[in-house]
Amino acid sequence: MRKISVLGSTGSIGVNALDVVRRLNRAGESFRVTALSAHSNVALLKKQIRVFHPALAIVGDGESAAHLTRWARGLGIKLQVAFGVDGLVRGASLSGVDLVLSAVVGAVGLTPLLAALREGKNVALANKEALIVAGEIVMATAHRYGGRIIPVDSEHSALFQCLAGGSSVGIRRLILTASGGAFYRRKGSLSTVGVEEALNHPTWKMGRKITIDCATLTNKGLEAIEAHHLFGVPLEKIHILIHPQSIIHSLVEFVDGTMLAQLSHPDMRLPIQYALTFPERQPGPVRPLELEEIQKLEFYAPDFKRFPSLSLALDAGRRGAAWPAVFNGANEVAVQAFLERRIPFTGIPKLCRQVMDRFKGSHGKVGLSAILAADGWARREAAALSVLSFPLTGMKLNSLDKSGKHQHKERSKKWAF
Numbered sequence: 001m002r003k004i005s006v007l008g009s010t011g012s013i014g015v016n017a018l019d020v021v022r023r024l025n026r027a028g029e030s031f032r033v034t035a036l037s038a039h040s041n042v043a044l045l046k047k048q049i050r051v052f053h054p055a056l057a058i059v060g061d062g063e064s065a066a067h068l069t070r071w072a073r074g075l076g077i078k079l080q081v082a083f084g085v086d087g088l089v090r091g092a093s094l095s096g097v098d099l100v101l102s103a104v105v106g107a108v109g110l111t112p113l114l115a116a117l118r119e120g121k122n123v124a125l126a127n128k129e130a131l132i133v134a135g136e137i138v139m140a141t142a143h144r145y146g147g148r149i150i151p152v153d154s155e156h157s158a159l160f161q162c163l164a165g166g167s168s169v170g171i172r173r174l175i176l177t178a179s180g181g182a183f184y185r186r187k188g189s190l191s192t193v194g195v196e197e198a199l200n201h202p203t204w205k206m207g208r209k210i211t212i213d214c215a216t217l218t219n220k221g222l223e224a225i226e227a228h229h230l231f232g233v234p235l236e237k238i239h240i241l242i243h244p245q246s247i248i249h250s251l252v253e254f255v256d257g258t259m260l261a262q263l264s265h266p267d268m269r270l271p272i273q274y275a276l277t278f279p280e281r282q283p284g285p286v287r288p289l290e291l292e293e294i295q296k297l298e299f300y301a302p303d304f305k306r307f308p309s310l311s312l313a314l315d316a317g318r319r320g321a322a323w324p325a326v327f328n329g330a331n332e333v334a335v336q337a338f339l340e341r342r343i344p345f346t347g348i349p350k351l352c353r354q355v356m357d358r359f360k361g362s363h364g365k366v367g368l369s370a371i372l373a374a375d376g377w378a379r380r381e382a383a384a385l386s387v388l389s390f391p392l393t394g395m396k397l398n399s400l401d402k403s404g405k406h407q408h409k410e411r412s413k414k415w416a417f
């Protein structure tokens with residue numbers, strides 16, 4: 001019996017992971033889901049609780065926790081309920097849990113990730129932002145307490161498999177492939193593209209934040225930093241390649257010129273399953289690849305000019321210290337502002353650049369408290385700048401979205417950037 005905590009179970013990765021667990025158990029494996037977490041989607045969490053019977057469920061706030069407790073009691077379900085980051089920390093460090101799948105979105109995943117690693121647990125890591133903001137601290141904590149980080153991100157799972165989970169000796173380059181996101185083939189200005197278009201990813205079905213990060217190419221910059229920390233390879237040796245078919249998930253080039261790649265149809269259940277069953281392999285949920293059906297695989301150099309977020313993310317990674325936390329914090333705020341239609345698509349890199357330009361951080365080694373302070377500063381700065389640069393007077397209130405928040409629609413007037 002392998003006990004697993006799934007943090008972010010109501011998200012795209014979380015739902016896919018529970019599907020993988022169900023399939024593996026049907027095929028004779030014995031995974032027991034011990035903790036599940038939602039932030040706002042309590043309705044889906046309830047369904048998951050009925051199927052997986054976790055000991056602990058975590059929600060976003062105290063009110064939802066009280067509601068869930070009453071609901072479970074009413075149905076005679078034995079369940080502990082916790083909330084917020086403290087709740088996630090509890091889910092990450094439960095005794096007896098063998099593996100923590102960290103699939104929350106954003107830097108909020110850092111504290112629970114460190115808690116799991118301090119308990120020496122193995123972590124299947126989807127939550128890349130935690131590694132972006134504090135990669136050195138995360139890797140040092142894993143090393144110190146003996147836990148292993150198994151990447152879930154498809155590119156990093158590919159690299160991990162090409163390196164056979166082992167050392168990074170003899171590497172010339174890591175080559176991260178990128179679909180190019182929603183706008184890679186689009187001609188003309190991106191300043192007026194809409195939210196729905198940006199969420200229309202050509203090959204992957206994912207959560208909203210990462211889908212926007214793919215459209216700006218921010219995601220690939222974040223993934224370069226992620227690979228740097230996971231595999232101990234300097235950023236200069238990490239190369240980015242646009243590959244629109246998303247069949248080759250990444251490659252390792254060795255000093256003798258050999259390249260190893262991992263290929264499959266784009267379906268996150270495959271890297272999730274590999275992280276759960278590592279070092280073993282089980283029959284997968286994804287249709288095998290028939291290369292003669294694919295016929296053509298294309299590769300292009302990324303367009304850094306058209307997608308400035310990619311350069312900004314890489315620049316933050318090269319500077320190190322708290323710069324990646326600053327970039328990431330600003331980006332999280334900017335993406336949310338775009339999703340709420342408060343800034344245009346091209347406002348995302350502009351806001352990130354403004355925040356980076358204002359940061360007065362040092363370049364040396366930094367501790368966790370300095371990183372968390374920089375993260376908080378970047379978020380406040382980005383929020384203030386987004387209002388300054390795009391005042392509500394430049395927009396009209398349009399409608400209420402699903403979460404009840406106001407959406408804003410651009411007037412004919414141009415954005416301030």
Ligand code: NDP
Nearest residue numbers: 008010011012013038039040041104105126127128206207
């Ligand atoms: P989703 O937005 O679909 O899901 C995010 C999950 O985190 C949900 O369970 C959500 O809860 C929860 N959550 C959101 N905000 C908070 C918060 N403040 N505190 C605690 N929990 C929160 O994201 P994805 O599943 O797409 O992505 C998850 C992570 O995996 C991200 O870091 C992403 O970069 C990474 N990743 C995702 C891939 C994918 O295919 N989706 C591929 C590679 C990496 P609720 O829905 O209940 O509000």
Ligand code: MG
Nearest residue numbers: 153154155223
């Ligand atoms: Mg990826």
